[in-house]
Amino acid sequence: MRGSLPARKNKLAVIDALPHLNATLNACSAVLLVTGLVFIKLKRREAHKRCMLAALTASGIFLVSYITYHSVRGTTVFPESGAARIVYLSILYTHMVLAVGMLPFIWVTFRRAFRGEFERHARIARITFPIWLYVSVTGVVVYWMLYHLYPAGVGAHG
Numbered sequence: 001m002r003g004s005l006p007a008r009k010n011k012l013a014v015i016d017a018l019p020h021l022n023a024t025l026n027a028c029s030a031v032l033l034v035t036g037l038v039f040i041k042l043k044r045r046e047a048h049k050r051c052m053l054a055a056l057t058a059s060g061i062f063l064v065s066y067i068t069y070h071s072v073r074g075t076t077v078f079p080e081s082g083a084a085r086i087v088y089l090s091i092l093y094t095h096m097v098l099a100v101g102m103l104p105f106i107w108v109t110f111r112r113a114f115r116g117e118f119e120r121h122a123r124i125a126r127i128t129f130p131i132w133l134y135v136s137v138t139g140v141v142v143y144w145m146l147y148h149l150y151p152a153g154v155g156a157h158g
Helices: 005-041 045-073 083-114 118-149
Strands: none
Touching: 005 045, 005 118, 045 083, 045 118, 083 118
16 A cells, blocks of 8 residues: 555645745755855855855755656646747756756866866866856746746646
8 A cells, every 4th residue: 555645645745845945946056156156256265165065065955856856746837828938948948958068067167176176177167157057047937937927837747
């Protein structure tokens, strides 16, 4: 037996809360990235390091939560058509492509920092930072469009 009905409903309630958690994690990552940039511009390396590690942690938790949600619920369908759909899908597709594409850049950026290769770290961070920030911010935008601006799609899974 798969468990009681109330227990299954509680598990699904937790799963259904994950998009809200994911948006929060993306927002936190964006704030931490910008704060980390400010700290390194002020030559506060330790504070920069802590912010960037926290951003990495937030993004890592996001990834686990995102995979968990979509493995249980599948794809959430955007309910609108016309210009709204074009804007949404444009943001979503660029977000998704860059999210996957940035992973090796993040890995190399952190590896160079931990090895003390700060000049090489800074060079690749100039590429990694704007992509990571874009992905974090557009993650929140996708969430906002799907769950707040056009909420009819919430619960509609394809």
